[in-house]
Amino acid sequence: MHRRSLLAAATILPAAAARAQPAWPNQPIRLIVPFAAGGPTDIPARLFAEEVSKQLPQRVVVENRTGAGVVVGTEAVASAPKDGHTLLYSTIAHSVLRPLFPRLPFDPVADFQPVALLGVIPMILLVNNALPAKTMQELVALFRAKPGEYDYGSSGIGGAVHLATELLLKRAGNLRVNHIPYRGSAAGMPDLLSGRLAMFMDVAAGGLTYASRGDARAIGISSAQRLPQAPDIPTFAEGGVANAESYTWHMVFAPAGTPAPVVQAINAAFNKAAAEESVQRRLTDLTMTLRSDSTPETATRWLAEEIAKWEAIIKDAGIKVD
Template identity: 40%
Template structure:
């Protein structure tokens, strides 16, 4: 059978039958591209699961304006403190997965599963990683009147007090608390009395007032007290010395080879973010962190800028979840509901 030949200006029946299929394919391609083209179409909420003034809040307020410039939309910091960061994490996990709600997560995201019997999210399943933003070294600080000046001297001092020496933290499950227990375990099972506070400010006030034995403080919080001579820095917890206090050795080089511990800041969204949205967010975060002014502001407060891939943050979170789960097999934490 000879195929039908269309008259000039007229279509064949076969062509008319194929047109809906071409139109359907075109629409499918257009819909697939829509998230990247439309995002963001309104201001972005950056959830900080802590109150104003802490290192997470400060970091968010450094990042937000530059991230907004890169995305062409305002990024609004939304402080949602409470429940050892569970309120903020839960809010972000339940948000619409369109990229307009993000959370600046911390070590608490990985540690909370060992501190609470039930939490309103699953750290592995309920979030989409975007980028590791920064690492925040901790620093072991004591009152200047303390006889300990080195890590070995400090370990010997704590051991000599038979579990009666006090250490302060911003609360159960805080970075101070967890870092101290990690150090105590690594140092051969040191025993000390944990004194939890409702925030980091009063912890530093009481250490300066010589009402506590020691604190593992985030470096940005402790640095001004160290520089002013109000506290003595014995060691930092990172894998390398910090440029913010270059004369202070690491715990690893001073006494415990291989010891390395940082607070961390990571940007995540709810589970199910489209790949195109993740890619756009990731590109914007990396560009923001590489901006000279933003990078310098982070360095000034002691944050080591990262800018990892989404897979890099996922791998980091997995390692952290495993680290704290392992610590819980050696250290008895007070578990809350």
């Protein structure tokens, strides 16, 4: 009798545990985007939210939470219930929070579970048409011959463009070029086109627009391979600057402590969305290379590598956010 009781208990307990674990999702999912509505991060986030909503019994609702860079929106997810119903859609900005904001109300690593790396977008290096440099080799030689005499622009201190440019300058031999930050690429690009700035890096879609019109000269691209939309633009490595690969990337996070089965379900839903032809077609127009095979483990490794790379660049360049 005692043996039969134990066997019965062994059968009942898993079933009871399954009943205790609520199904996911059992309410609408909030996808927090710590960037402004209508911007280059918000647009893909909404596309993913729409596609994932088609797969699930509940909708994914995008919520833009801006403030203090990405801190306000990111904190909202860190403090949310660990049930998979509040997610973070963020970028390279997440990997530089710790060195740029030393007194954060959360830990960017310990308080988050990377779920899926959705895609990466490279950057194109533009120079003004009057600059006497038509290749990366010529540009490096020019800056090396006249240290501190030229200026480059960025979309803001500590942003992807600023960091990618500092990485390039370091890998090219610690070149000295003065940094002029702007409130977004659109604000600074006129100074490049007029010749006030020697160079300006921009996300590939924006950079291609200026280069294709002949407004500026494209010197190189920050990806490991040439971009299919611009096969004539060499990579930085092809131009003689190795280990300067950089991207702005898009990743989904859950609060740390979210049950593993829920994390896997979220991962599967976003990977399936990334594999949809309509999603790939629309995001390819934004020069995003989609990844539909990312796991929580590969996303975690990617984030760790990005944090290590950018923390070193921020420290070396002395980058500080006011």
